[in-house]
Amino acid sequence: MEISMKIKDVRKIIEPQFGYIAKSTGEFLYVHHFNVWSIFRKICKFVTSLDKREKYLLEIACLVHDIGKMDSEIQNSFKNKVEIYKPHKITSEKELKNYFEKAKFSISERDLKFILDVIRTHHSVSYEDLEKINTSAAGFYTELLCIADWLASMELVSLETIERLNRRYKGKMCFTIFECSRFPSPTYNLIIHIGVKHFKNKGWEPICYPKNGVVFIGQSSNPLCKKEEILKEIIFEITKRSLKLQDYEPQRPDRQVLVPPAKYSPLEFLETHQQELTKILGENDRGFAFLKYYKELIEISNLDVPDNEILKLIRLACSSAGNLKNKAKEEYYRLFKRKVENQKELLNQLFYQIKLSDIFKNGNGQKLCKLKQKELYDKLKYIAEKYNSKENNSLNEYLNSIILMEEERDFRPIVKDIFEKYKIYKKTADAERGICEICGCSFAFKMQPAINPSRTPQAFSQIKSKYAYRSICLFCTYDNLVLRENTSPKKIRIFLKIKSKVPDLFLNYTELRILINKILSAVRNPRNIIKFKENKEFQNFPFPDKIEIPVGEKEEILLNNQKILIYEDTIFFPLEDINIKDFSPKDVRVKYEPLYHIMRLMGFEVDIGAEEQNKLFGEEVITEEETYYRSLATILLARLNEKKSRKYIYSRNLLENSPSITIKIIGDHMDREKKEKSLPEGLIKCLVRGLVRSKILIAGR
Numbered sequence: 108m109e110i111s112m113k114i115k116d117v118r119k120i121i122e123p124q125f126g127y128i129a130k131s132t133g134e135f136l137y138v139h140h141f142n143v144w145s146i147f148r149k150i151c152k153f154v155t156s157l158d159k160r161e162k163y164l165l166e167i168a169c170l171v172h173d174i175g176k177m178d179s180e181i182q183n184s185f186k187n188k189v190e191i192y193k194p195h196k197i198t199s200e201k202e203l204k205n206y207f208e209k210a211k212f213s214i215s216e217r218d219l220k221f222i223l224d225v226i227r228t229h230h231s232v233s234y235e236d237l238e239k240i241n242t243s244a245a246g247f248y249t250e251l252l253c254i255a256d257w258l259a260s261m262e263l264v265s266l267e268t269i270e271r272l273n274r275r276y277k278g279k280m281c282f283t284i285f286e287c288s289r290f291p292s293p294t295y296n297l298i299i300h301i302g303v304k305h306f307k308n309k310g311w312e313p314i315c316y317p318k319n320g321v322v323f324i325g326q327s328s329n330p331l332c333k334k335e336e337i338l339k340e341i342i343f344e345i346t347k348r349s350l351k352l353q354d355y356e357p358q359r360p361d362r363q364v365l366v367p368p369a370k371y372s373p374l375e376f377l378e379t380h381q382q383e384l385t386k387i388l389g390e391n392d393r394g395f396a397f398l399k400y401y402k403e404l405i406e407i408s409n410l411d412v413p414d415n416e417i418l419k420l421i422r423l424a425c426s427s428a429g430n431l432k433n434k435a436k437e438e439y440y441r442l443f444k445r446k447v448e449n450q451k452e453l454l455n456q457l458f459y460q461i462k463l464s465d466i467f468k469n470g471n472g473q474k475l476c477k478l479k480q481k482e483l484y485d486k487l488k489y490i491a492e493k494y495n496s497k498e499n500n501s502l503n504e505y506l507n508s509i510i511l512m513e514e515e516r517d518f519r520p521i522v523k524d525i526f527e528k529y530k531i532y533k534k535t536a537d538a539e540r541g542i543c544e545i546c547g548c549s550f551a552f553k554m555q556p557a558i559n560p561s562r563t564p565q566a567f568s569q570i571k572s573k574y575a576y577r578s579i580c581l582f583c584t585y586d587n588l589v590l591r592e593n594t595s596p597k598k599i600r601i602f603l604k605i606k607s608k609v610p611d612l613f614l615n616y617t618e619l620r621i622l623i624n625k626i627l628s629a630v631r632n633p634r635n636i637i638k639f640k641e642n643k644e645f646q647n648f649p650f651p652d653k654i655e656i657p658v659g660e661k662e663e664i665l666l667n668n669q670k671i672l673i674y675e676d677t678i679f680f681p682l683e684d685i686n687i688k689d690f691s692p693k694d695v696r697v698k699y700e701p702l703y704h705i706m707r708l709m710g711f712e713v714d715i716g717a718e719e720q721n722k723l724f725g726e727e728v729i730t731e732e733e734t735y736y737r738s739l740a741t742i743l744l745a746r747l748n749e750k751k752s753r754k755y756i757y758s759r760n761l762l763e764n765s766p767s768i769t770i771k772i773i774g775d776h777m778d779r780e781k782k783e784k785s786l787p788e789g790l791i792k793c794l795v796r797g798l799v800r801s802k803i804l805i806a807g808r
Contacts, residue, residue: 112144112148112163112166112167116212117141117144117170119210119211119212120167120170120171120207120210120212121137121140121141121170121210122137122210123177123206123209123210124136124137124140124174124177125137125654126731126732127176127177127182128176128182128185128186129173129176129185130185130260131184131185131188132262133729133730135708135710136173136174136176136177137710138710139173139259139260140169140170140171140172140173141170141609141710142259142315142608142609143169143170143172143252143255143256143259144166144169144170144255145315145609146254146255146258146259146314146315146609147165147166147169147251147252147254147255148166149312149314149324150251150254150255150280150314150324151165151251152312153279153280153324153326154251154279154280161248164218164221164222164225165225165248165251165252167214167218167222168222168225168226168248168252169252169255171197171203171206171222171226172197172225172226172252172256173195174197174203174206175195175196175197176195178193178195180193181193181195196226196227197223197226197227200219200220200223203219203222203223204219207219224248225248225249225252226249226252254272257272258314258315258322259315259608259609261315261317261322262317262318263317263318263319263320264284264286264317264319264320264321264322266284266513269282269283269284269322269513277327278327279327280324280325280326280327281324281325281326281327281329282314282322282323282324282325283306283311283322283323283325283331283512283513284320284321284322284323284511284512284513285299285302285303285306285320285321285323285332285510285512286319286320286510286511286512287299287302287319287320287509287510288319288509288510288511289509289546289582290546290721291318291604291606291677291714291721292582292583292586293585293586293589293590293672293679294345294582294583294585294586296672296674296675296676296677297341297344297345297348297585297674298341298510299316299320299321299674299675299676300674300675301337301340301341301344302321302332302337302510303321303675305332305336305337305340306321306323306332309325309329309330309331309332310325310326310329310330311323311324311325311329312324312325313610313675315608315609316606316607316608316609316610316675316676317608318712320511321675331512331513332512334507334510334512334514337510338503338506338507338510341506342502342503342506342581345581345582345585346368346372346375346581347375347379348585348588348589349368349581349584349585349588350368350369350372350375350376350379350380351379351380352585352588352589352592353366353368353369353376353557353558353588354557354558354559355376355380355383355384355387356383356387356396357395357396357399357400358556359450359451360395360399360424360425360450360451360453360454361425361426361427361432361450362427362555362556362557363403363555363557364399364400364403364557365400365403365404365407366552366555366557366558367552367555367581367584368581368584370407370552371496371499372496373404373407373408373491373494374488374491374492374494376491377484377487377488377491378488381484384396384400384484384487385480385481385484386480388480388483388484389480391455392451392455393455393458393480393483394454394455394456394457394458394459394475394476395451395454395455395458397458397475397483397486397487398421398424398454398457398458399425399454400487401421401466401486401487401490402421402422402425403425404487404490404491404494405490407494408490408491408493408494409493409494409495410490410493411468412466412467412468413464413465413466413467413468415465416438416442417457417461417465417466418465418466419438420435420438420439420442420453420457421454421457421466423435423438424439424450424453424454424457425450425454432450435450435453436450436453439453439456439457443456443457443460458475458476459474459475459476461474461475462474462475463475463478467486499550501524501549501550502548502550502580502581504520504521504524504549505521505548505549505550505580508521521549524549525542525547525549528540528541528542528549528551529541529542529547532578538551538552538553538554538577538578538579539551539552539553541578542578542580543578543579543580543582543583544577544578544579545577545579545580545583545719546580546582546583548580548581548582548583550580550581551578551579551580552578552579552580553578553579554577554578554579554584556596558579558584558587558588559587559588559591559594559596560577560579560587560591560596561587561590561591561599561600561717561718561719586718587718589672590602590679590718591718592669592670593669594684595684597686597687598684598685598686598687599684599685599686599687599690599717600681600683600684600685600717600718601681601682601683601684601685601695601699601715601716601717602679602680602681602682602714602715602716602717602718603623603679603680603682603699603702603706603713603714603715604677604678604679604680604713604714604715604721605677605678605680605706605711605712605713606676606677606711606712606713607676607710607711607712608676608712610675610676619678620671620680622656623680623702625656625658625659626656626657626701626702626705627659627682627702628658628659629656629657629658629659629701629742630657630659630698630699630701630702630742631659632659632746633657633658633659633742633743633746634657634658634659635657635658636655636656636657636658636739637655637656637658638654638655639654639655639656654705654708654709655739656705657701657739657742657743669681682699682715689752691752691753691756692724692725693753693756694752694753694754694755694756695724695755696723696724696726697738697741697742697755697756697758697759698742698745698755699715699723699724700723700728700738700741701735701738701739701741701742702715703715703723703728703730703738704728704730704734704735704738705735707730708730708735737762740762740794740798741755741758741759741762742755742758743794744758744761744762744769744772744794745757745758747772747773747794748761748772762798769798773794773795
């Protein structure tokens with residue numbers, strides 16, 4: 108008998124569960140079983156009394172303990188979200204044996220009895236159960252299954268459950284948590300990553316990832332982490348990474364380049380981009396670049412500078428008001444008897460005419476333009492070194508409030524601070540005195556073009572600010588910089604975000620990327636539908652084989668090979684950049700619905716949308732076989748119609764509101780296919796099959 112559970116065994120056992128759900132939340136039964144199995148395997152490392160046979164059979168028990176929920180009445184109650192008082196536990200050997208026969212998984216009578224004895228009491232115990240159980244230590248085995256079941260069912264980190272487990276297993280194994288109450292985002296994932304690193308260094312192992320944190324398992328002797336060290340590293344890493352992603356090249360004289368967080372860490376910003384800045388300071392616009400940085404740095408540093416006409420001219424040239432721009436050109440003509448067309452030209456010309464002593468009190472009479480690139484960079488760095496950085500208690504306190512590590516916290520001070528700043532912001536629209544409009548952080552500043560903010564219509568503000576952009580914090584700035592890296596301000600980036608409660612689902616990341624590429628090509632240009640199991644590239648996925656997937660004319664590559672963000676429990680796949688003027692939320696939602704359903708059917712928690720959106724472009728969409736095949740039929744029909752824009756929403760409306768016209772379109776294309784061979788072979792058959800599987804009402808009476 109095989110005593111080590113393989114992925115192929117897991118797939119075989121859970122395949123009959125495909126299409127069934129485990130809870131009214133919509134979680135699929137086979138996904139819940141897979142999660143319980145994954146968690147149990149981690150717990151087993153701390154239960155040395157189990158032999159190989161017991162461990163193997165308990166793993167099987169994890170994969171079938173809730174198959175009683177496949178009952179039609181229970182399934183209907185989940186779908187309709189109606190409570191019924193019908194037990195779902197399996198108590199019959201015949202019922203369990205029939206299930207394994209359906210799964211084509213061979214198991215002996217003795218092992219079948221062991222598994223049944225373990226799972227029959229995992230929720231409740233009756234006298235009848237006690238009479239029928241004769242497996243030695245069945246209660247202990249069931250308890251291990253229950254622990255894995257509780258943790259797999261934990262939607263949010265539950266300190267009460269953790270404390271109960273610790274009381275029960277004191278001295279044998281220990282559980283602890285790291286909780287972060289921030290919405291899913293690169294910042295959240297970085298916080299979790301840093302927290303996991305610290306806990307691993309102390310000997311803890313992550314066992315599962317609920318929506319708001321991590322649960323760890325370890326020995327009772329493992330020390331706990333120091334929260335202040337984690338907080339310090341989080342702020343350091345987010346600042347460092349944000350500085351690296353910020354735009355370093357001045358674009359216009361009237362547009363700031365040193366925006367937060369660079370404004371609060373100017374020296375680190377210059378050092379981060381030393382190579383790029385040194386290069387810029389040797390190019391044609393070196394005068395503009397140097398004087399632009401000079402002007403912004405002296406405003407935030409303690410450097411004592413000359414009070415003269417040159418400095419006033421530089422400030423005028425970098426202003427945004429129209430009258431001041433004109434005044435700058437007039438002043439330049441008065442001083443140097445030359446005309447300039449614009450502010451940028453003014454700064455470039457000024458650079459070649461002034462001396463170091465004009466802008467530095469300790470400067471000599473050397474012409475500024477005679478300095479080499481590295482010397483110019485060093486002058487800017489010298490000014491930045493005069494900046495006195497101050498620890499921001501508001502930022503530290505906010506971060507401290509959203510992270511919990513088995514502690515009691517009084518949230519009243521931070522809530523009061525946020526509320527008071529919100530009131531000030533409502534009255535004054537002063538972003539520097541307000542709160543972040545995205546997450547509510549009490550340390551916020553004005554969103555600037557230099558961080559490439561999203562202009563998606565979904566970007567929502569409760570505050571009608573006088574400024575063009577919202578108030579934003581360091582954490583949301585980092586999110587924005589990560590998610591919008593290398594994209595234009597005039598474009599909206601679409602993401603696929605997938606999350607799993609257990610990281611085992613990401614073990615086949617390469618295959619996952621191949622799968623997403625294949626489905627993307629099918630969404631954009633479908634050719635056929637194939638059974639999932641027919642594709643040998645995905646044989647190692649721990650999922651049932653019954654699912655069908657579309658394939659395309661050619662394999663698409665994920666968004667210009669943009670960086671895919673991989674974290675412990677979440678992966679961000681960039682799908683597409685869309686021009687704002689071409690963006691139709693309804694059309695693009697329908698377009699990506701098949702991909703959304705496929706990822707959901709595979710057991711992931713899925714979001715597809717623009718940067719701040721969750722679910723499917725902000726909408727809760729139920730994933731069932733019917734809804735999946737309806738979405739599949741829609742993109743196949745869109746392949747047939749001749750519309751150039753909004754073709755997906757048009758096809759969905761045809762399917763749902765005009766099925767007779769849909770049938771006519773299919774018929775016309777079938778006739779044309781026979782004559783012209785204009786469509787890929789089999790596409791229309793796939794569409795008809797998709798219509799049937801989606802259960803769309805074609806005709807009625």
